[in-house]
Amino acid sequence: MPDTRTPSSFSITLSVNGRAVALDVPAHALLLDVLRDRLGLKGAKRSCDVQVCGACTVLVAGAPVSACTYLAVEADGLDVLTVEGLGSGERLDPLQEAFIEHGAVQCGFCTSGMLVAAKALLAEEPAPAPERVVHHLRGNLCRCTGYRKVVEAVVACGRASGERP
Amino acid sequence: MSAGERLRVVGQSVPRIDALEKVTGRARYVTDLELPGMLYAALLRSPWAHARIVRIDAAAARALPGVRAVVTGADLTWCDPYFGPAFRDRPILAIDVVRYEGEPVAAVVAEDAEVAARALALVEVEYEEQPAVTTLEEALAPGAPLVHTSEPPAGHFADLSSLRPVPGTNICHQFHFERGRGHAAFAEADLTLEDAYSFPRVQHYSLEPHAALAAWDDQGGLTVWASTQNPYSVRVELSKMFREPLSRVRIVVPFLGGGFGGKTYAKLEPIVGALARITDRPVRLALSAEEAFRTVRRCDARVRVRLGLRADGLLLAAECHADFDLGAYADIGPRIIQKGTYTATGPYRVPHVVLHSNAVYTNTTPGGAFRGFGVPQLAWAFESLLDEAAARLGRDPVDVRRQNLLAHGEEYVPGDTPIDGKFEESLNRAAAAIGWTQAARPGRGRGIAMMMKASIGPTVSEAIVRLHADGSVTVLASTVEMGQGARTVMAQIAAEVLAVPVARVTVATPDTAITPYDQTTSSSRSTTMMGRAVYEAAEDVRGQLLRVAAALLKTPAHHLRVEDGAVVGRRARVPYPALLQERFGMGGGELIGRGIVAPGRSAAPLGGSTPFWEMAVGAAEIQLDEETGAITVEDYVSVADVGRCINPLQCEGQDEGAVMQGLGHTLFEEMLYERGQLLNANLVDYRVPRAEDLPARLRCEFVENGDGCGPFGAKGAGEGSLVPVSPAVGNALARLAGVRLRDLPLTPERVWRALRARAAGQSQGA
Numbered sequence: 001m002p003d004t005r006t007p008s009s010f011s012i013t014l015s016v017n018g019r020a021v022a023l024d025v026p027a028h029a030l031l032l033d034v035l036r037d038r039l040g041l042k043g044a045k046r047s048c049d050v051q052v053c054g055a056c057t058v059l060v061a062g063a064p065v066s067a068c069t070y071l072a073v074e075a076d077g078l079d080v081l082t083v084e085g086l087g088s089g090e091r092l093d094p095l096q097e098a099f100i101e102h103g104a105v106q107c108g109f110c111t112s113g114m115l116v117a118a119k120a121l122l123a124e125e126p127a128p129a130p131e132r133v134v135h136h137l138r139g140n141l142c143r144c145t146g147y148r149k150v151v152e153a154v155v156a157c158g159r160a161s162g163e164r165p
Numbered sequence: 166m167s168a169g170e171r172l173r174v175v176g177q178s179v180p181r182i183d184a185l186e187k188v189t190g191r192a193r194y195v196t197d198l199e200l201p202g203m204l205y206a207a208l209l210r211s212p213w214a215h216a217r218i219v220r221i222d223a224a225a226a227r228a229l230p231g232v233r234a235v236v237t238g239a240d241l242t243w244c245d246p247y248f249g250p251a252f253r254d255r256p257i258l259a260i261d262v263v264r265y266e267g268e269p270v271a272a273v274v275a276e277d278a279e280v281a282a283r284a285l286a287l288v289e290v291e292y293e294e295q296p297a298v299t300t301l302e303e304a305l306a307p308g309a310p311l312v313h314t315s316e317p318p319a320g321h322f323a324d325l326s327s328l329r330p331v332p333g334t335n336i337c338h339q340f341h342f343e344r345g346r347g348h349a350a351f352a353e354a355d356l357t358l359e360d361a362y363s364f365p366r367v368q369h370y371s372l373e374p375h376a377a378l379a380a381w382d383d384q385g386g387l388t389v390w391a392s393t394q395n396p397y398s399v400r401v402e403l404s405k406m407f408r409e410p411l412s413r414v415r416i417v418v419p420f421l422g423g424g425f426g427g428k429t430y431a432k433l434e435p436i437v438g439a440l441a442r443i444t445d446r447p448v449r450l451a452l453s454a455e456e457a458f459r460t461v462r463r464c465d466a467r468v469r470v471r472l473g474l475r476a477d478g479l480l481l482a483a484e485c486h487a488d489f490d491l492g493a494y495a496d497i498g499p500r501i502i503q504k505g506t507y508t509a510t511g512p513y514r515v516p517h518v519v520l521h522s523n524a525v526y527t528n529t530t531p532g533g534a535f536r537g538f539g540v541p542q543l544a545w546a547f548e549s550l551l552d553e554a555a556a557r558l559g560r561d562p563v564d565v566r567r568q569n570l571l572a573h574g575e576e577y578v579p580g581d582t583p584i585d586g587k588f589e590e591s592l593n594r595a596a597a598a599i600g601w602t603q604a605a606r607p608g609r610g611r612g613i614a615m616m617m618k619a620s621i622g623p624t625v626s627e628a629i630v631r632l633h634a635d636g637s638v639t640v641l642a643s644t645v646e647m648g649q650g651a652r653t654v655m656a657q658i659a660a661e662v663l664a665v666p667v668a669r670v671t672v673a674t675p676d677t678a679i680t681p682y683d684q685t686t687s688s689s690r691s692t693t694m695m696g697r698a699v700y701e702a703a704e705d706v707r708g709q710l711l712r713v714a715a716a717l718l719k720t721p722a723h724h725l726r727v728e729d730g731a732v733v734g735r736r737a738r739v740p741y742p743a744l745l746q747e748r749f750g751m752g753g754g755e756l757i758g759r760g761i762v763a764p765g766r767s768a769a770p771l772g773g774s775t776p777f778w779e780m781a782v783g784a785a786e787i788q789l790d791e792e793t794g795a796i797t798v799e800d801y802v803s804v805a806d807v808g809r810c811i812n813p814l815q816c817e818g819q820d821e822g823a824v825m826q827g828l829g830h831t832l833f834e835e836m837l838y839e840r841g842q843l844l845n846a847n848l849v850d851y852r853v854p855r856a857e858d859l860p861a862r863l864r865c866e867f868v869e870n871g872d873g874c875g876p877f878g879a880k881g882a883g884e885g886s887l888v889p890v891s892p893a894v895g896n897a898l899a900r901l902a903g904v905r906l907r908d909l910p911l912t913p914e915r916v917w918r919a920l921r922a923r924a925a926g927q928s929q930g931a
Binding site: 036041042043044045046047048049050052053055082083084086087092096099100101103105106107108109110111112115133134135137138140141142143144145146147148149150151 | 178180181183184185186187188189190191192193194196197369370371372373374420421422423424425451453454455647648649650814815817818821822823824825826847848849853854855856857859863
């Protein structure tokens with residue numbers, strides 16, 4: 001096999017949803033394409049391409065980023081969390097449960113990004129007020145739900161976590 | 166099922182059956198699908214609004230390693246390259262002429278998306294620019310350049326068989342409707358007033374841009390996995406274009422990432438079908454959001470309304486003239502202008518009516534279906550002017566509306582379906598919820614508006630329900646799941662009739678090779694029409710179960726009922742698996758039920774009676790920043806008469822989304838053109854509502870009298886609640902600040918200018 005790597009190809013190692021991954025990627029490869037096309041993680045979606053819609057949101061080292069404009073090489077050595085990494089095994093994350101219960105899911109195309117973005121908020125602030133949730137989700141567009149049920153789900157999930165022992 | 170039986174599942178907010186897939190990222194959309202050997206397509210788009218194509222040189226692009234084909238309009242001689250549901254006026258790729266900025270001119274197919282993108286840059290096209298028309302004013306001016314110089318053949322839509330273009334102009338269709346004594350009736354009016362309004366070009370912005378994946382095989386013909394709301398319409402188009410029988414064209418529809426009308430009728434399916442044929446490989450095309458702006462949009466419109474009322478507030482006469490901008494290709498525009506204009510006078514009794522609308526070509530992105538289908542444009546005008554009329558008569562706008570409402574059972578137009586809901590109940594509910602009769606807080610103003618919309622007729626939905634040997638159920642229905650929750654509703658209906666848990670029901674993915682015919686997932690029709698078909702198919706299965714049990718138990722079928730997965734008689738209870746074993750003599754076989762709903766044509770003005778009327782009321786309370794002109798919607802109440810909510814949580818979700826989408830075109834959304842160039846085809850410059858735009862209070866309520874023609878007394882929802890948003894907010898602004906805006910969106914700049922003009926007028930008057 002000839003070496004097809006171009007000189008601008010880099011070897012990176014990531015932890016994706018808790019699993020170590022080693023890859024060769026071109027310098028310009030976007031994290032979103034690497035996740036979707038190389039790793040088969042199709043949960044994060046491509047929509048606006050300009051960091052506005054949040055459909056491609058994943059967490060890198062715990063912080064939400066738009067994977068559509070984030071270079072894969074920037075994530076070298078870091079933890080990446082996608083929607084597929086929420087919950088454990090067959091058990092859903094309480095946030096996923098809350099989205100279902102409160103009707104925060106419609107077409108689902110924004111849902112992966114919404115969940116991951118909200119997860120980051122709850123990690124920082126376990127029981128956020130509605131205004132805080134609204135502000136935090138300003139970078140996640142949804143054209144179906146009108147947001148009310150999404151906000152409700154995140155707030156309810158936060159409250160419930162406070163009540164859990 | 167017999168009337169009066171207690172419902173178990175219908176009327177309950179059961180969780181969506183697709184929610185688990187969607188919260189885990191496992192739900193698959195077209196762009197998540199891959200086939201072995203799949204190639205990637207990309208489109209080269211016109212930089213000009215109107216130009217002749219002089220020359221295309223694709224040699225350098227073709228020579229790029231990894232490129233499998235570069236295709237132009239000239240290469241498409243082996244098929245019929247034109248499509249369109251009303252007129253077959255839209256070419257797969259531009260042929261000789263481009264008619265809007267962003268029109269596809271050439272397609273590249275390559276081994277990967279990156280190579281395809283690089284090859285696009287190597288295609289050279291020489292254009293000769295032509296004069297363009299990008300507004301209604303330009304397109305309708307005498308001697309205006311023509312977007313289409315010849316009349317294209319009609320498309321496949323039955324009720325558009327009588328298209329009425331005006332030769333030598335950009336008008337491709339007209340709709341005219343009169344009732345009573347027409348213009349003459351204005352002579353009897355005590356108050357006549359007239360005004361003109363405009364509604365902007367708006368982008369659907371489904372989070373998922375359009376996508377399609379096509380593959381040909383010798384046995385099955387063409388298969389397209391498509392983000393479409395109506396696979397059966399797409400199948401007709403492809404069958405005509407590629408000259409294949411319907412049976413050899415298969416459309417499969419995975420989940421849609423939103424539709425809102427923007428994914429009705431063929432969009433990318435023709436081009437991927439052609440490219441897959443040319444390359445003999447599967448081909449996928451996934452548009453960017455920017456390209457979606459250049460694929461379809463809402464038709465902008467200008468609307469002139471004249472109203473004649475008696476001094477006591479009774480509506481006597483109305484005249485509406487609407488020009489709709491269809492963009493460069495007609496798509497379903499002719500039908501939009503008919504439907505929108507037909508109910509221009511809203512839910513009111515107006516004895517004398519003259520309605521006229523024109524469908525106008527311009528050199529802009531083609532206009533198409535968008536939630537509300539022509540009604541928002543007319544309602545913005547009519548509901549605004551009606552408030553003005555109330556103000557001139559010194560009357561409360563809610564009272565004037567109440568006085569003129571059509572009654573339950575009253576005919577809107579002879580031959581069409583009588584009114585099947587209670588407008589007054591909706592109006593009263595909305596007024597009470599917003600606190601209409603109490604004074605608003607200082608600095609706050611309230612407005613109210615109503616709507617009525619026909620669904621689609623004639624119309625057909627067919628469904629199959631299969632009861633398997635283990636008592637589980639499959640529903641075959643071609644209703645597309647685009648977020649509205651249709652699959653869950655269909656599962657609830659089948660589960661209710663067959664007395665099984667929702668979890669025992671699977672709803673198949675729409676696939677024209679498997680799931681039976683459905684006209685379209687649009688017009689708020691699925692719960693009503695497909696819901697009825699699923700209900701009938703499940704009833705068919707239930708009848709078969711009862712007959713098998715009757716023979717087995719030697720009991721008349723009418724003494725038996727279904728309960729908890731079994732047929733139950735006075736002394737015996739036989740679970741479904743045992744009945745199927747009895748019926749087939751072995752542990753296999755299944756019961757198959759059919760449901761067909763097809764009301765057929767009628768004498769109604771649109772060629773078929775609407776199965777139901779969609780009806781909604783909106784009430785807004787706003788706050789205004791007089792310094793900047795910025796409007797904040799603080800409280801919004803929507804009341805929709807839906808007959809019955811099959812799934813109340815989903816109904817709420819539909820209407821909350823509809824209200825927020827309505828707030829978008831009310832407050833800030835507009836596609837802007839300058840010299841034929843679309844300026845804001847991206848989500849930075851084109852602003853859609855964000856979480857922060859959510860009103861402090863948003864309540865969506867429902868009138869449920871069980872009087873809909875759908876299953877369990879349900880009828881359509883989902884579009885209606887979007888429509889009153891603009892006039893409700895505009896009316897609130899007028900009542901709060903004394904300025905009447907006639908052009909949407911109500912941007913801070915427009916409001917601020919109106920406030921300044923008002924102040925100038927006052928100081929002049931003083």
